[in-house]
Amino acid sequence: MIEFHLDGRSGVAPYMQLIHQVRQSLRLGLLREGDQLPKVKDVAAGLAINPNTVLKAYRELEYEGLAAARPGIGTFVTGTLGGGASLAAHGPLRRDLQRWLAKARRAGLDEESIEALFVSTFRSAGEEEIA
Amino acid sequence: MTAVIETGGLGKRYRRLWALADCTLSVPAGHVVGLVGPNGAGKTTLLGLATGMLAPTAGTIEVLGGRPGAGPAQLARVGYLAQDAPVYAGLPVAAHLKLGAHLNPGWDAALARARIKRLGLDPGQKAGKLSGGQRAQLALTLAVAKRPELLILDEPVASLDPLARREFLQYLMESVGDQGLSVVLSSHLVADLERVCDYLIVLVGSRVQVAGPVEELLATHHLLSGPRRDPGSLPDGMRVISASHTDVQSTLLVRTSGPVLDPAWMVSEVGLEDLVLAYMSQAAGRGRRSHLEVQR
Numbered sequence: 001m002i003e004f005h006l007d008g009r010s011g012v013a014p015y016m017q018l019i020h021q022v023r024q025s026l027r028l029g030l031l032r033e034g035d036q037l038p039k040v041k042d043v044a045a046g047l048a049i050n051p052n053t054v055l056k057a058y059r060e061l062e063y064e065g066l067a068a069a070r071p072g073i074g075t076f077v078t079g080t081l082g083g084g085a086s087l088a089a090h091g092p093l094r095r096d097l098q099r100w101l102a103k104a105r106r107a108g109l110d111e112e113s114i115e116a117l118f119v120s121t122f123r124s125a126g127e128e129e130i131a
Numbered sequence: 132m133t134a135v136i137e138t139g140g141l142g143k144r145y146r147r148l149w150a151l152a153d154c155t156l157s158v159p160a161g162h163v164v165g166l167v168g169p170n171g172a173g174k175t176t177l178l179g180l181a182t183g184m185l186a187p188t189a190g191t192i193e194v195l196g197g198r199p200g201a202g203p204a205q206l207a208r209v210g211y212l213a214q215d216a217p218v219y220a221g222l223p224v225a226a227h228l229k230l231g232a233h234l235n236p237g238w239d240a241a242l243a244r245a246r247i248k249r250l251g252l253d254p255g256q257k258a259g260k261l262s263g264g265q266r267a268q269l270a271l272t273l274a275v276a277k278r279p280e281l282l283i284l285d286e287p288v289a290s291l292d293p294l295a296r297r298e299f300l301q302y303l304m305e306s307v308g309d310q311g312l313s314v315v316l317s318s319h320l321v322a323d324l325e326r327v328c329d330y331l332i333v334l335v336g337s338r339v340q341v342a343g344p345v346e347e348l349l350a351t352h353h354l355l356s357g358p359r360r361d362p363g364s365l366p367d368g369m370r371v372i373s374a375s376h377t378d379v380q381s382t383l384l385v386r387t388s389g390p391v392l393d394p395a396w397m398v399s400e401v402g403l404e405d406l407v408l409a410y411m412s413q414a415a416g417r418g419r420r421s422h423l424e425v426q427r
Binding site for chain 1: 161162163297300301302303304305308309325327328329346349400402
């Protein structure tokens with residue numbers, strides 16, 4: 001079972017934070033198909049947030065096909081992310097990225113510049129695909 | 132769904148002073164409603180009217196479809212926790228539960244006992260010897276074990292330290308999840324309410340400034356910044372809540388149902404706290420102006 005946390009300063013709506021955390025857990029392989037998500041009541045009590053916020057996040061996950069509610073029991077994971085394989089299974093890609101990161105550092109880039117370069121390249125690649 | 136609180140032109144006057152004026156609201160059931168406003172805005176007056184402890188001077192109010200405090204049945208449906216969580220200092224914890232059982236027809240004794248146990252309170256301990264946080268938890272336990280449909284809390288966390296505040300809200304949210312109750316709680320601090328409320332009423336200077344589901348309020352308010360311009364030149368349907376100008380730049384907090392199309396504006400999202408503060412300072416500004424006019 002995963003445990004949710006909230007970042008009060010992030011400006012991201014709490015229900016979105018919950019959705020992100022479920023998606024992230026799916027990618028990292030912390031959650032698998034069939035796993036139960038924390039009970040609405042427990043999340044509400046644990047984080048001192050409105051139960052409706054948790055329900056809303058779970059409904060959104062259901063809509064995305066990632067989870068399903070079983071009345072009276074709870075909400076369970078029904079889908080996977082990342083083409084069926086979790087990030088842990090992307091070993092070769094991760095190694096490529098590590099090599100690239102090492103190269104970037106050798107070229108004298110600091111962390112912020114690396115991040116900026118990655119994000120801007122990621123975006124422009126996305127735009128090319130759309131165009 | 133029926134409204135938990137429905138008011139029309141509701142007002143309460145103390146001698147010559149209106150503590151609440153022209154208040155028209157329709158709060159749907161199933162929400163945790165935050166009633167926010169500075170001290171002296173009229174929050175306690177509105178809550179007093181909703182419990183039936185105060186009678187309106189003007190207008191109407193219905194709570195869960197009935198007249199507040201109209202009889203035993205109506206009283207049993209509404210739980211109320213007054214400011215500073217009053218308990219009987221000379222009575223032990225156990226006597227409070229006994230009192231609750233005798234005074235409330237729907238009393239859930241098992242829930243109350245389990246809760247006191249979980250809190251680690253000694254049933255023989257006099258309530259006056261409890262810490263502020265424990266007193267608040269005891270009072271909340273009584274209010275929840277009454278099994279109301281609507282729970283009204285007046286500044287429940289204002290006097291608590293951060294940990295006690297968190298624990299209080301945790302139990303409150305657990306109860307909402309468990310029993311599906313509707314809650315109205317007041318606070319002069321938005322930060323207390325941000326996580327728990329999904330409906331907001333901003334009350335300033337005895338008048339409701341804005342009310343609605345939090346999500347809708349956040350979606351319809353935007354912060355615009357761009358080259359300086361006259362707020363009067365904005366499109367119809369865009370209402371300016373607050374505005375500040377430098378010699379070259381204007382920053383506006385606006386409410387609009389449609390998207391902001393003018394490319395000259397940089398549009399950013401507004402947080403709940405900024406939104407509430409904008410309404411508060413707008414109302415305060417109006418107050419100052421009218422005050423000046425009177426002086427002239």
